[in-house]
Amino acid sequence: xxxxxxxxxxxxxxxxxxxxxxxxxxxxxxxxxxxxxxxxxxxxxxxxxxxxxxxxxxxxxxxxxxxxxxxxxxxxxxxxxxxxxxxxxxxxxxxxxxxxxxxxxxxxxxxxxxxxxxxxxxxxxxxxxxxxxxxxxxxxxxxxxxxxxxxxxxxxxxxxxxxxxxxxxxxxxxxxxxxxxxxxxxxxxxxxx
Amino acid sequence: xxxxxxxxxxxxxxxxxxxxxxxxxxxxxxxxxxxxxxxxxxxxxxxxxxxxxxxxxxxxxxxxxxxxxxxxxxxxxxxxxxxxxxxxxxxxxxxxxxxxxxxxxxxxxxxxxxxxxxxxxxxxxxxxxxxxxxxxxxxxxxxxxxxxxxxxxxxxxxxxxxxxxxxxxxxxxxxxxxxxxxxxxxxxxxxxxxxxxxxxxxxxxxxxxxxxxxxxxxxxxxxxxxxxxxxxxxxxxxxxxxxxxxxxxxxxxxxxx
Numbered sequence: 001x002x003x004x005x006x007x008x009x010x011x012x013x014x015x016x017x018x019x020x021x022x023x024x025x026x027x028x029x030x031x032x033x034x035x036x037x038x039x040x041x042x043x044x045x046x047x048x049x050x051x052x053x054x055x056x057x058x059x060x061x062x063x064x065x066x067x068x069x070x071x072x073x074x075x076x077x078x079x080x081x082x083x084x085x086x087x088x089x090x091x092x093x094x095x096x097x098x099x100x101x102x103x104x105x106x107x108x109x110x111x112x113x114x115x116x117x118x119x120x121x122x123x124x125x126x127x128x129x130x131x132x133x134x135x136x137x138x139x140x141x142x143x144x145x146x147x148x149x150x151x152x153x154x155x156x157x158x159x160x161x162x163x164x165x166x167x168x169x170x171x172x173x174x175x176x177x178x179x180x181x182x183x184x185x186x187x188x189x190x191x192x193x
Numbered sequence: 194x195x196x197x198x199x200x201x202x203x204x205x206x207x208x209x210x211x212x213x214x215x216x217x218x219x220x221x222x223x224x225x226x227x228x229x230x231x232x233x234x235x236x237x238x239x240x241x242x243x244x245x246x247x248x249x250x251x252x253x254x255x256x257x258x259x260x261x262x263x264x265x266x267x268x269x270x271x272x273x274x275x276x277x278x279x280x281x282x283x284x285x286x287x288x289x290x291x292x293x294x295x296x297x298x299x300x301x302x303x304x305x306x307x308x309x310x311x312x313x314x315x316x317x318x319x320x321x322x323x324x325x326x327x328x329x330x331x332x333x334x335x336x337x338x339x340x341x342x343x344x345x346x347x348x349x350x351x352x353x354x355x356x357x358x359x360x361x362x363x364x365x366x367x368x369x370x371x372x373x374x375x376x377x378x379x380x381x382x383x384x385x386x387x388x389x390x391x392x393x394x395x396x397x398x399x400x401x402x403x404x405x406x407x408x409x410x411x412x413x414x415x416x417x418x419x420x421x422x423x424x425x426x427x428x429x430x431x432x433x434x435x436x437x438x439x440x441x442x443x444x445x446x447x448x449x450x
Contacts, residue, residue: 049344049348050347050348051347067348069349071341071344071345073341075342075344077359077360080359088351088359135349
């Protein structure tokens with residue numbers, strides 16, 4: 001069943017962030033939410049994640065679905081290693097060896113045994129992406145997941161995301177058209193209200 | 194390494210300086226009832242050490258005060274966690290904790306003597322002193338938990354056990370450590386003070402009381418030294434355990450499973 005959003009609105013006190021948003025997403029595929037700053041991309045994703053309540057509107061097709069996410073900030077346990085951060089949310093079938101193998105695809109091996117606070121911003125971002133991909137999910141929500149990555153790493157991570165999300169629904173927010181192109185994603189615009 | 198040696202040297206100098214001041218003070222007073230010097234204190238300690246009763250008293254007071262501390266610690270963490278989760282419990286406990294913090298220890302000791310007798314007096318007093326400190330620190334520590342990590346845990350459907358281990362415990366530990374540091378010292382001070390008032394048999398408090406009766410200042414200072422040493426050792430042990438918890442779960446640290 002596809003994910004349908006109808007007439008979704010959300011305001012924070014006097015600030016109207018989303019107004020009457022109507023969107024439809026397929027069962028699977030990658031969708032890029034685009035729009036200038038302040039158009040409510042993050043708020044929209046947070047509502048889907050169940051972290052914010054919409055003022056009005058309907059979301060269909062999320063019942064019983066498992067979400068995974070890359071947040072706008074990395075939200076990692078800083079005193080733990082990337083390996084531990086991944087394992088603490090990974091689905092049961094993911095072994096340490098598998099997690100190590102996956103992490104090593106986008107991170108230097110020595111970095112996966114170090115506490116996160118010793119890693120660079122880009123390494124933390126990649127850890128957050130890998131964590132989201134190794135958790136069990138039906139719908140993956142990513143809020144500007146490639147921020148802080150250099151060109152080569154960005155390409156590498158995009159390729160990794162494409163490969164790991166085959167057959168799943170991915171909704172991600174970004175400012176860059178290029179991200180959508182490289183991901184082969186459908187662009188969905190959230191316009192300023 | 195060089196810095197450590199310098200720090201150790203500085204510490205040694207500070208200790209040496211104050212021992213010297215103590216010795217000079219005792220020399221100036223020249224009255225063994227009012228003040229004895231460090232040397233006489235060490236001699237008194239040397240006299241006490243071979244005596245079986247000396248060790249028995251330490252074991253007795255150590256056991257009772259540690260029991261009071263541990264039960265106060267456990268109850269403080271439990272009630273603090275409950276108060277964090279349930280505002281009703283927090284509101285309910287607030288006046289009790291304020292009361293426990295503000296009533297003088299001496300009043301508690303007298304009440305406890307009436308209620309429970311002298312045998313378990315130091316257990317009860319240590320408990321009463323430690324409980325509000327650990328409770329307040331537990332509330333503060335859990336209150337400092339990163340809300341963004343809790344959101345992350347919600348989205349990833351992390352189990353309660355994992356949330357406690359990876360999110361709550363790291364937030365709580367720094368507060369618990371600082372709370373423990375103060376609570377441990379206070380539990381020993383108040384525990385021994387309670388023993389001095391209640392004079393239970395074979396306790397450090399009883400020995401201090403007897404030394405006071407016989408105006409044996411050297412013994413008073415020797416026992417005081419023992420209390421400081423034992424309390425410091427217990428503090429080290431407890432903080433060591435808490436330190437291990439904070440670095441626990443590092444199964445991946447050295448590069449493998």
